Amino acid sequence: MSLSWSRFASPAAFYPIAGRLIPVFWVLAAGLILLGLYWGFFETPDRLGGSNPQKEYYRIIFIHVPSAWMSMWLYVVMVGWAAVGLVLNTRLSFMMANAVAPTGAIFTFLALWTGSFWGRPSWGTYWDWDPRLTSELILFFLYIGYIALHSAIDDTRRADRAAGLLAIVGLVMVPVIFWSINCPDPNQCAALHQRSGLGRVDGNILFAMLIMTLGFWAYSFATTFMRLRGIILTREAETAWAQEQVRAELAAQGVRT
Amino acid sequence: MLRVFWSLLHRDLLLAMRRRTDVLTTLFFFVIVVSLFPLGVGTETQTLRILGPGVVWVAALLASMLALERLFAADYEDGTLEQMLLTDQPLPLLVLAKVTAHWLLTGLPLVLIAPLVGMQYRLSDTEIGVMMLALLLGTPVLSLIGAIGAALTLGLRGGGILLSLLILPLYIPVLVYGAGAVEVSAVDLADTRPYLMLLGAFLLSALALAPPASSVALRISIQ
Amino acid sequence: MSGFLSQGGYAGFVWGAYGMVAALLAIEVIGLRRQRRTILKRLGRLMRLRSSGGQE
Numbered sequence: 001m002s003l004s005w006s007r008f009a010s011p012a013a014f015y016p017i018a019g020r021l022i023p024v025f026w027v028l029a030a031g032l033i034l035l036g037l038y039w040g041f042f043e044t045p046d047r048l049g050g051s052n053p054q055k056e057y058y059r060i061i062f063i064h065v066p067s068a069w070m071s072m073w074l075y076v077v078m079v080g081w082a083a084v085g086l087v088l089n090t091r092l093s094f095m096m097a098n099a100v101a102p103t104g105a106i107f108t109f110l111a112l113w114t115g116s117f118w119g120r121p122s123w124g125t126y127w128d129w130d131p132r133l134t135s136e137l138i139l140f141f142l143y144i145g146y147i148a149l150h151s152a153i154d155d156t157r158r159a160d161r162a163a164g165l166l167a168i169v170g171l172v173m174v175p176v177i178f179w180s181i182n183c184p185d186p187n188q189c190a191a192l193h194q195r196s197g198l199g200r201v202d203g204n205i206l207f208a209m210l211i212m213t214l215g216f217w218a219y220s221f222a223t224t225f226m227r228l229r230g231i232i233l234t235r236e237a238e239t240a241w242a243q244e245q246v247r248a249e250l251a252a253q254g255v256r257t
Numbered sequence: 258m259l260r261v262f263w264s265l266l267h268r269d270l271l272l273a274m275r276r277r278t279d280v281l282t283t284l285f286f287f288v289i290v291v292s293l294f295p296l297g298v299g300t301e302t303q304t305l306r307i308l309g310p311g312v313v314w315v316a317a318l319l320a321s322m323l324a325l326e327r328l329f330a331a332d333y334e335d336g337t338l339e340q341m342l343l344t345d346q347p348l349p350l351l352v353l354a355k356v357t358a359h360w361l362l363t364g365l366p367l368v369l370i371a372p373l374v375g376m377q378y379r380l381s382d383t384e385i386g387v388m389m390l391a392l393l394l395g396t397p398v399l400s401l402i403g404a405i406g407a408a409l410t411l412g413l414r415g416g417g418i419l420l421s422l423l424i425l426p427l428y429i430p431v432l433v434y435g436a437g438a439v440e441v442s443a444v445d446l447a448d449t450r451p452y453l454m455l456l457g458a459f460l461l462s463a464l465a466l467a468p469p470a471s472s473v474a475l476r477i478s479i480q
Numbered sequence: 481m482s483g484f485l486s487q488g489g490y491a492g493f494v495w496g497a498y499g500m501v502a503a504l505l506a507i508e509v510i511g512l513r514r515q516r517r518t519i520l521k522r523l524g525r526l527m528r529l530r531s532s533g534g535q536e
Contacts (some may be wrong), residue, residue: 004285046488056488060497067501095505106508110501117497121490138426145423153411161477162409169405169470173427176459180430184437186451219505226512230519237523246523 011092011232012241018141018225025222032215036062041209048202054094057121061205065106066213068132070220074104079171082164087223094160095235097167098150099228105143111136131182140175142170152229156235261346269358271333280327283324283363284370290316291374294405302379309378310388310439317367317435318428321399322362325424326417328355328400328407329475335339338411339479348475349468354404356397356404364396387442387449394456395435401467402427406476431459 040062042118048054078100085093115133116126146163153159183189236242273280295314298304320398332338332355341351369391375385410416438452487494 039486055490057490057493059487059494063498063501066533103508106504110504113500114497116424117493117500121493138429141422141426145426148419148422149409152410152415152419155480158477158480162474165405165470165474165477166409169427171467173430176430177426180433184433185441186434187441187448223508223512226509226516230512230515233519233523237526243523243527246520246527249520250524255521 001159009090009092011095011236012239014092015229015232015245022222022225025218025225029140029215029222030216032211032218036208036211036215039204039211044202044204044208054122056217060114060118062208062212064111064118065209066216067114068136069113069213070216071104071108071111071136072212073165073217074100074107074220075142075174076171077105079164082160082167086161086164086168091235092232094164095231096224097164098160099224099231100220101143101146101150102227103223105140105147107216107220108140108143112140131178134181135174135178138181139174142167142174144241145170158233258347258350260332262350265351265354266269269355270361273358273362277478279327279473280362280366283320284366286323287316287320287367288370288374290319291377295377305378306380306443307397309375310384310436311432312378312393313371313388313439314373314395314432314436316434317396318399318425320367321364321396321403322421322424322428323417324359325400325403325407325420328359329411333411333479342476342479348358348472352404352408352468352471353464356400359404360397360400364392364400367396368392381443382405383446384439384442387438387446388454390433390453391438391456394453394460395431398456398463399428399429400460401463404471405467405474408471408478411475411478431456434459 040059044059046056048058078097081093081100084090085097113131115130117137119128119133120126120131123130146167149166150159150163153162217226233242233246237246294308295305298308317438332341342348344351354420371389374386375388402466403420403424405460406420406427411418413419424464434452434455438449438456441448441452485491
């Protein structure tokens with residue numbers, strides 16, 4: 001088992017695999033997102049009643065919740081690869097962590113933006129320090145910190161490992177930070193989902209949300225692999241296989257080398 | 258092993274005493290920041306009493322962070338830090354000694370000057386007492402967590418600002434419960450117990466986890 | 481159709497949110513493609529320099 005895995009652990013081996021998978025993920029992403037958007041706009045009620053009535057603006061949920069979920073999931077993935085890199089000392093793992101980070105940061109920003117645009121019509125304000133949005137903001141800072149630390153260090157190896165350790169420390173702290181924002185008064189912990197959403201969620205809404213999440217997930221795979229291939233080429237530029245690869249791709253574009 | 262701890266602690270304190278201004282600048286920074294807020298927000302007693310706990314804690318976070326750059330910097334520059342990595346003394350212990358010295362010089366003074374600040378914000382004696390206790394428990398946590406950041410950003414240009422960006426989010430739990438403790442003490446002293454226990458739990462966890470993490474960070478930064 | 485576009489009067493919020501998502505995701509993808517072109521160009525140029533100029 002270990003033998004077959006380690007074959008893919010080299011950047012050179014994974015590069016073509018990623019290349020073949022990218023279009024697959026694009027098709028998946030496009031299909032799922034289109035389906036999710038259609039379902040969300042046309043198979044769900046225009047307004048919701050019940051204990052927490054919502055008007056048409058609630059449709060923002062179909063991009064807000066998936067963005068938030070992706071932002072959290074991608075952070076965990078980033079930390080996972082960083083941990084693998086720190087423990088096993090494999091180059092590709094760190095490249096993966098670096099490839100994931102910007103996409104994760106973008107989804108975090110989108111979660112904040114869409115949450116804010118949902119908040120304005122429903123709560124009356126763009127930002128009201130809702131615990132979950134505030135935690136999302138902190139997550140954004142954690143992503144930025146990772147990217148900033150990595151770019152501040154010239155030595156690639158030190159940069160990878162330092163940013164990786166930072167991400168791990170961040171992940172350990174995230175529950176504590178979230179808990180302290182959610183429950184600032186331990187004497188009487190307020191309900192965990194104060195300004196929550198929709199109470200009992202309509203089946204169609206849930207379906208659309210899940211489809212959109214899967215779509216974003218496929219999208220993340222596509223962008224991460226695209227970024228990863230760029231990172232691999234840049235870092236492995238001195239090797240023969242990389243130069244061969246560059247030659248081939250430029251030749252396909254009609255550029256002489 | 259304890260001897261190593263004490264001797265390193267002693268050495269760091271001695272070195273710092275020779276450059277006393279470093280210690281005092283942190284303290285004065287704290288006092289200045291705390292004094293600035295009323296000028297910006299207004300000096301009405303009600304406002305001050307509401308702001309007080311939060312402002313004091315934010316100022317403590319900022320002061321702690323500014324001082325952190327110096328935690329490893331001097332030893333890094335003259336090569337002593339590399340020597341520490343090469344000895345067979347457990348690195349977490351050495352880190353703990355340095356962090357303790359650092360806290361004694363930059364964190365403890367904040368605890369001691371809290372009454373002065375409390376008076377500026379018209380806090381009651383009970384609130385001031387709770388504030389001192391909360392700072393006593395919280396500032397070491399700030400130094401311990403901050404050490405990880407300081408180790409990661411060793412020798413980097415733009416170090417101070419970068420360090421703040423990395424560390425401030427991690428300070429939030431201490432801020433929330435530290436300020437919260439003071440706020441509820443105005444209402445009911447018994448309510449502060451869970452806050453102080455949480456701060457104590459943070460301190461114990463930080464004491465156990467931060468020095469090893471800082472050691473890993475140091476090894477990463479100094480190949 | 482007009483009902484879809486106006487979203488019960490909340491068009492600004494709904495399309496403001498969806499618009500930003502579409503914009504950022506598009507920018508990310510376009511950015512990645514440009515990045516790739518730049519990398520290939522740069523590495524290609526480096527290789528040409530090396531093969532024609534020889535070792536310094």
